[in-house]
Amino acid sequence: MIELKDSEYRSNLIKHAIIACFIWFASFIGVSSSVFASAPQHSGAAECQAKIQRIETAQSNPNQEMQGPAQGWVTLEKLPDQWEKRWPDYHSKAWYKIIFSYSCQNPAQNSPLALAIESITQTGQVFINNDLLWQDISTEEPIARNAVTPHLWNIPASSLHQGENVLWVQVQGSLTQKSGLGQVLIGDYASIYQAYSKWIFEKKTLPYLNAMLNLVIAIICFLVWGIARSDSAFLWFALVSIAWVLYSTLVVYSDPLPYLNSTDVDRLQNIIFCFYVVAGCLGAWRFARKSFPKIEKILYAFAFCGAAAIALAPDAYINQTMQVFFGIAVLIFLAKCLTYPYIAYKSKITETYFMSVTYLVFIPIAINDAIFMTTLQGQPLSPYTAPFSSMSIGIILAFRLARDSREIAAFNKTLNENIIRAKSELTESLGVQHKLALENALLQERIHLSHDLHDGLGGSIVRSIITLERNEQINKPQVLSILKMLRSDLRQVIDTGSSLSAKVPDTPIEWAAPIRHRFVQLFEEIEILSQWSFEPSWEKLPTALQCLTLTRVAEEALTNILKHSQASKVSVSLTQTGNHELLMRIHDNGAGFDPQTVDAGLHVGLQSMRARISRLGGTFDIASQFGSTSIQVSLPLAPKHKASAEA
Incomplete structure (x- = not known):
């Protein structure tokens, strides 16, 4: 596309406008010239002549429609004429008597005359001597309106005679227009037609x-x-x-x-x-x-x-x-x-x-x-x-x-500039958002890692502390066993944190085996009776993340029992409900605590467990009083969209 400068564009428009004006003017002049140039020529036009001698007018006599009244005639100096001032409030018919002389050089070859009337107010009749030349198509309402309609007739030679002739014109007055008669021309056809053409054109x-x-x-x-x-x-x-x-x-x-x-x-x-x-x-x-x-x-x-x-x-x-x-x-x-x-x-x-x-x-x-x-x-x-x-x-x-x-x-220029500016701002904004997303992901990863360290490695450290407190004499193999257990738990935290696609245990029993192995020995040392109940197989296979989450919750709950409950009995169960949910219950008969302190954020471990379960779309319920504390965790085997998105 070729782009024109503003001045060039404006000059082109002005040039086209001038051309259009010239075309209109030329066509207008063409119409005008064609109208005035169309008058026919008659070779015998000058042989016969007519000249108006006198013009008179009078109000019409209803009893003499075919002739003018016998009296009341007023002589006019010229036409056109309006009778408004002469006859105020008169809107009926009036007669005009135009007396003209007619002469021919060769009476044997009389040529016809042309008669042109510029305007008749509304309707009327025209007589040459006593012969009717023209009568309007309608003389009663609704009547014709001839105020701007010129008329042209040929007067036959048989209606004329040498010397004086009379042209009678009857005019119907108008209530709303200026009543009267326009110009009247009598003469050879060529000259009369030229004036008539001018009237028609105008x-x-x-x-x-x-x-x-x-x-x-x-x-x-x-x-x-x-x-x-x-x-x-x-x-x-x-x-x-x-x-x-x-x-x-x-x-x-x-x-x-x-x-x-x-x-x-x-x-x-x-x-x-x-x-x-x-x-x-x-x-x-x-x-x-x-x-x-x-x-x-x-x-x-x-x-x-x-x-x-x-x-x-x-x-x-x-x-x-x-x-x-x-x-x-x-x-x-x-x-x-x-x-x-x-x-x-x-x-x-x-x-x-x-x-x-x-x-x-x-x-x-x-x-x-x-x-x-x-x-x-x-x-x-x-x-x-x-x-x-x-x-x-x-x-x-x-x-x-x-x-x-x-x-x-x-x-368009402003729009393009705004689009470029918006693209730049959007690119910059996307960069900032990407940076914030990376920082948020890193922060979330740190939070998850801290939860894993607290729930996994923290529990192992607590168990090790309890073991050391229960045994006054610790030999080298026992210390090495404790350190190896801590290393194993640390590696498990790292492995599960780096890959959420770890292998799911084949059965619930296999899932619970590591937890049971770690805590049974400690429970026995402090004389806590433990009961473990698991289904033999999965009805619907859970995800690796669900298994890991249940493991961390179980470890944190059992560690809290070791540290704070003073319980003598503990029961752990994992079942699958008819609603395709994993249901884990942990119960002890210890001293109990106030569950509202969890909502207030005073128990970091329990708060961490609740957050883990919530991310997977599950529920975490605590019921505690003196002599009985129950923790119940429910996870859907078909995670909700929100839960999967948050995980």
Whole structure:
């Protein structure tokens, strides 16, 4: 894999973003040029001419639908016209009478004229002289909406005559829109078609292109949010784009909508615009990783209150209600655009700087379009922002991708350094643990050796001391016998301590033979009667460690009897129970002692015996009183996991 430096990576991203922008701009220019270059040419266009002489308008007379009223006509200086100021609160039908002159150089070869109307508020009819030229597909609710739908017709020569002609246009007013008639052009087809194409491009092509690009942006933002759920800014951007798609579609869609009259459509359109503005603020703030809880609650309240007010307002007040909330929404949008540079400065995020520039560009566009929607004077600019918006989103995503890539690279570098450091620390820790384990093993070995010396060799020394005390005259052979016995016990301690895999005696009798041989002679010398009881064979063979442990326990117990008990009788037995346990009992009739002193650690030998048995998972019980002391040891022939692990 080839690794690029950070500056090289950033320059490549910027280069790709510029290329993408150029492609978008080129495609946009291509669409524009193809629309305006498609006007057909007519060779006879200049042979016949038409010129508008006078424009008049009047409110419709319900009894004269096919002609204008007889009186009440008002002369207009020019089109487009809005009758809101002239006829306040009038939302019914109105007639426009456009008188134009028509002349042809060669009357025998009259050429048809082209008629183009920029917009009709909702629905209507068009007559040339008294001939019906066009009637909308629906003149009753739900009716069509032609405010942004230009129309183009060819006027047949048979409907025209030399001199004065009358164009009648009936317009259905709107409760929520500014009612009136747009520009009207009459002339040769080539020139009229050129103006008509410009209207179509501005009012239909660009909004639909805008909607399609915003739909693509919404899909991209949804995908980005789906991959990185923590970045909620892209979810809000997706909702903003979806809201704009719905809003712009309702604006440009002219056919009747099922179950919705024209007022309902305008209500829905304004509700969507309120949510669009609020979602835009939240998305911009989340993109800068900022939140303003109090302001956001106010925005939520505005959106839901606006939706409820617009949806429920009576028809008599719907126009004023929509104007109020639309004006507030525009002010919120402008406030967001004006304040975002400061938010971007505070966030210190590169892509927010570019977004703040984008919002500043939108400020004059928003003001211009708000004025246009209020006065219908000038030209809307928002349809031209689609390529700019898509390019902006592409560049912003490129910046975000570059920043995330740098953060990932820095994280990977830090992670690798931490892994190397952790490996070093782990190696060092393992070394320390290994050293401690060795020291612990050595210490355990010393403890085991001390127990073996105490229980094995210690018992032999005690027996030797007792022998010397009982015999006032010791000859050389007796001394040598004692020393040889000590040497044998010492070698046994060393051998059993160095190898736990020593041979197990064939029978319990063979196991007990060395112990019995050592202690019977001493017991007889001090007049202690001993009784030994062992089974003839093993039902289940014990381990060498179990045999050694029982030997050490027996030696320690019998040595204690010799030293402290003053007993006259001793019994030793080794049996195997039905539960596959080795059971050893040692009993004497001596003076006894307090067993609680063993738990307190005052009897080192007995404490050592208990520790040995516990390591093998067995039990060690003592019952003692004057005249009777019993020690009972139980070892499982199938050692528990814990016992084997401790051993």
